[in-house]
Amino acid sequence: MAVTMRDVGRRAGVSAKTVSNVINGYPYIRPATRDRVLEAIAELGYRMNTSARSLRTGRRGTIALALPELRVPYFAELASEVIHAAEARGLTVIIEQHGGRRDLELDVLTGSRRDLTDGLIYSPLALGPGDEALLDVPYPIVLLGERIFHPNLDHVTMQNTAAAKAATEHLLAQGRRRIVAMGPNPDQDVGSAPLRFAGYQAAVEEAGIAVDPALAVPTKRSWDHATGARTIGRLVDDGVDFDAVFAFNDSLALGAMHELQARGRRIPDDVAVIGFDAIDEGRYSNPTLTTIDPGRAQIPRDAVRLIDERQRGVAGDPCRVAPEFRLVPGGSTGAEELAARGARA
Amino acid sequence: MAVTMRDVGRRAGVSAKTVSNVINGYPYIRPATRDRVLEAIAELGYRMNTSARSLRTGRRGTIALALPELRVPYFAELASEVIHAAEARGLTVIIEQHGGRRDLELDVLTGSRRDLTDGLIYSPLALGPGDEALLDVPYPIVLLGERIFHPNLDHVTMQNTAAAKAATEHLLAQGRRRIVAMGPNPDQDVGSAPLRFAGYQAAVEEAGIAVDPALAVPTKRSWDHATGARTIGRLVDDGVDFDAVFAFNDSLALGAMHELQARGRRIPDDVAVIGFDAIDEGRYSNPTLTTIDPGRAQIPRDAVRLIDERQRGVAGDPCRVAPEFRLVPGGSTGAEELAARGARA
C-alpha cells in the first residue's frame, strides 16, 4: 500500500500526528524532530493522501470557474489569470464551460460538479433578472458580469458606463462626430450592452451632439469577429456615414477593422476604431487596437480573493467591486505615439 | 452535519451499502428498493461526499492538462476540447500552465498538484531529449507534442511532416515557386519546426525546385502574431522575393498576413499564405486563412481516452497515435470557393 503518515512517523520515531504537524507547518515542533520527519518523508517518498485530508477537514482546496467558452479569447485570458491567482492562494481551479445554455448554467449550480469544489466563480450568460433565487445555494459564489445580481453574493463587475463614456470621449476628442456604437441590443435590457450604450450616449450628448439612431447598431449576442465584420459591412452597404466605431468588445472591433480595411477604408484616417476588453489580440493587429482595459489584472485577483475569504469564513458582508478601468491607446485611433511612450508596455 | 448514506438508508429502510449500490448503478436491486432510496435522497437533499469515496477507492476522477499558456489560442481551444472529452467520460480536468519554463515543467511532474489527479496529459516545451528519465513517475502520462518521447508512455502527436508537405504542395499546385518557410529554427533539432521543415523541403524538391536558404526563415520559439509580422517585415525590407508563405502555425501566418497587407501586398494575389493548426481566428480573418487541421477534433479525444484507459488499467501496450490531418481551404490561398462548397462548414 501507499506510504502513510504512520509509516513516516514510525521511521522518524514519532506519531502520525507529529508528521501531520510538520507537514502543515504547525509552529511548535522541535527542530530536531522536524528534521527527522522531513528526512523520513524524503526517504520513504511519502505523498499526502489529499482525499483523506479533505474527508477529515471538509475542504478540498478547489474552486470552479464557470464561463461560457474557454475558446473565446476574453475568457481564456480570464481563466489563465484566475488559475494564477488561485495558485498564489494554494487553490486549484476547475473550469466549466456552459456555452451560455440555460440548462447547462443551471447544472453548474446544482450538478454533481459542485461536490468537487469548495466554491464557484460564476459568469453566466443565460441567467438573468428573475433567476436570483436559483443562486441560493449552500456554497460560496462570486458572480462576474452584469446579467444577474444578488444581495447576498460577492460580485466583481466593471465600470461599464464610465468606461464606455471615456472610450467615446476619446473619439470625440479627436474630432470624430459620427460615431457608430456597435453592440447595443434593443431586446436586451440587462447586461453589458445597455450599460455601455448609456456611457456612449452620455458622452455624445455632453458633446452637444444628438444621438443618431442610425449609428446605434445592434448585433447578436455573441460578440465575435464575424459579427463585427458583417455588421460594419452592412452599415457601409447601407450608405451610412460614419467616421469612428466604438465596438462593445475587442472581437467586434477587430472584425470591423478587418472588414473596413478590406473595403479600402484607412484606419484611423477614414475611420477610428476603439474596442473594449483589452484582449491580447488587439496588441498584434494592424493597426494595434485602442481599447478599454476594464481591470483585467484586478478582476481575477478580486474574484479569487473573495471566494477564498468567503469560503474560509473570514469575509465580511457581501460586496460588489468594480476595479479601475483605463484607456489603452493604440493605432486604431491614431494614439500609438502614446503607446510607444510606454503606456501599454 | 451533512446527510450521509447512512441517513438516507435509515429513511429508506435499507443499509448504507444499498444506498451506495443504487447511486453507483449496481444492477441487482429491486425496483421498489431503488425507488425508496431515490426518494429518500431527494427528500433529504443528499449529496455524495466525494472525498470519502476517493479515499476509499483511491480514485479521484480528475486529470491534469499541463500546457504552456491558456491564453495562446491553440491551447485554449485544446483545453476546451479536452474538458468536453473528459466530461463525456465522467472525468474532471485541472489545467496547469507551465509557461515553457523548465522549473515549472519539472514541478508539473513531481509537485503537490500530482496528489490531486489520477493522471496527466502533458504538453511540455522546455523538456526534451535527455529528460526521458524524468517521465518515470508513478502515475499515467499521455504526452502531447514533439519535444520528448518515451517508450513506456502513450503519445498523441501530429503528422507534421506529411501535413507540411501537403501544405507546401497546395501552394506549388497554384504555381507558387518562391515559398517562404516561416518557423524553422537552426538551433532546434527537435520539435515541430524541423519536422514541418522536412515536409516543406520534400515537397519543394519533389517539384524539382532547389530549396533557397533565403526562404527558410527562422523565428524565435514563440510563434505569435508579433513574430510573424516582424519576420515577414524584415524579409520584405531585405528585398527577398517571394510569392507564398508557409507559416509553421496560424498565429505566425496571421501576423505575416497583417503585415503584408499593411505594406500593400494583396493576398492571395501577390502572396499566398498558409498556416498550420486551424485555430478559430483564421476563420474570421480577412481573407480567411488556408491552414492545416492536424486533427483538432481527434487529438483531445485520443488523449483523454488513453489517460482514462491507462488509469483504469484497461489499456494495452503504450501507443503512439497521430490522427489524420486535412487541408482547410481559405481565401489566403485563393481557395475560398472550396470553403464555400462546405469543406469548412
Added chain:
DNA sequence: CTGAAAGCGCTTACAG
C-alpha cells in the same frame, strides 16, 4: 438481492 463489519489515511479534540 441486501446487511454488518472493517478500514481507506488523514486531523481534531483531549491529554499530558
Added chain:
DNA sequence: CTGAAAGCGCTTACAG
C-alpha cells in the same frame, strides 16, 4: 512539544 483514540463518509470483501 508530542501521543493515543476517535471518526470524517464512503466502498470492499464477506456473509447470507
